[in-house]
Amino acid sequence: MIMLFTVQVKVMPLKDLLDPQGKAVLGGLQxxxxxxxSDVRIxxxxxxxxxxxxxxxxxxMASNAxxxxxxxxxxxxxxxxxx
Amino acid sequence: MIMLFTVQVKVMPLKDLLDPQGKAVLGGLQxxxxxxxSDVRIxxxxxxxxxxxxxxxxxxMASNAxxxxxxxxxxxxxxxxxx
Numbered sequence: 823m824i825m826l827f828t829v830q831v832k833v834m835p836l837k838d839l840l841d842p843q844g845k846a847v848l849g850g851l852q853x854x855x856x857x858x859x860s861d862v863r864i865x866x867x868x869x870x871x872x873x874x875x876x877x878x879x880x881x882x883m884a885s886n887a888x889x890x891x892x893x894x895x896x897x898x899x900x901x902x903x904x905x
Numbered sequence: 906m907i908m909l910f911t912v913q914v915k916v917m918p919l920k921d922l923l924d925p926q927g928k929a930v931l932g933g934l935q936x937x938x939x940x941x942x943s944d945v946r947i948x949x950x951x952x953x954x955x956x957x958x959x960x961x962x963x964x965x966m967a968s969n970a971x972x973x974x975x976x977x978x979x980x981x982x983x984x985x986x987x988x
Contacts, residue, residue, distance in 0.1 A: 826943070832950050847951075847974065856970050860909070861954035867915050868930075871944035883941060890937050891930065 827872045827880035832901045833893045834865035868892055877904055910955045910963035915984045916976045917948035951975055960987055 835841045844862040851859050870887065874880040884902050893900040918924045927945040934942050953970065957963040967985050976983040 834950065834952070844951075850974050851970050854970075854973050856966060856973075858956045858966060859953050859970060860956055861952075863952045865950045865952075867917065867948045867950035868927075869917070869944075869946045869948075870942050873941045873943055883939060887934050887937075887939050887942060890939075891933050 824873050824875055827874055827877065827904055829870045829872050829880055829884040830903045830905075831868040831870060831884055831888050831892055832865065832903075833868065833888070833898050834863060834901075835898055839897060865898070866892075880904060907956050907958055910957055910960065910987055912953045912955050912963055912967040913986045913988075914951040914953060914967055914971050914975055915948065915986075916951065916971070916981050917946060917984075918981055922980060948981070949975075963987060 835844075841863050844864045847864060848859065848862040851862065870884055872880040872883050874883060881902060881904060884904075888900040888902065889895070918927075924946050927947045930947060931942065931945040934945065953967055955963040955966050957966060964985060964987060971983040971985065972978070
């Protein structure tokens with residue numbers, strides 16, 4: 823039986839890499855007076871709807887998608903979760 | 906005592922709104938042969954480091970940041986989680 827899985831893929835810039843978008847947002851937040859926020863990192867959140875027979879197959883498919891298209895391994899790490 | 910909390914903010918395009926970036930990625934995935942992926946929606950994932958005395962205060966601060974800067978309420982919804 824084919825089921826529909828909602829798979830979440832989180833793609834974040836690598837820890838050791840500068841995140842200029844995050845730094846800009848951090849500056850903006852501090853200008854707004856939210857000075858207790860000390861760091862911001864910004865990545866992508868991707869929701870996939872995947873038709874598969876089992877959770878493992880859906881996970882595999884999402885992992886494939888992340889490796890081939892969604893994440894750039896030189897600059898990003900990804901994390902997959904299925905509820 | 907002030908502690909450092911890592912707060913995750915997920916910002917996604919509203920359900921009823923067209924997500925052109927997601928549609929483009931869906932097309933790309935199907936061209937790569939991943940045809941069992943039937944829908945893609947792309948939003949932002951933001952990690953905040955917040956200094957606060959309690960989890961509730963950190964949550965409040967993140968909610969403030971999301972409302973004021975991180976999410977555009979006309980086009981996006983946000984979700985906050987603290988582990």
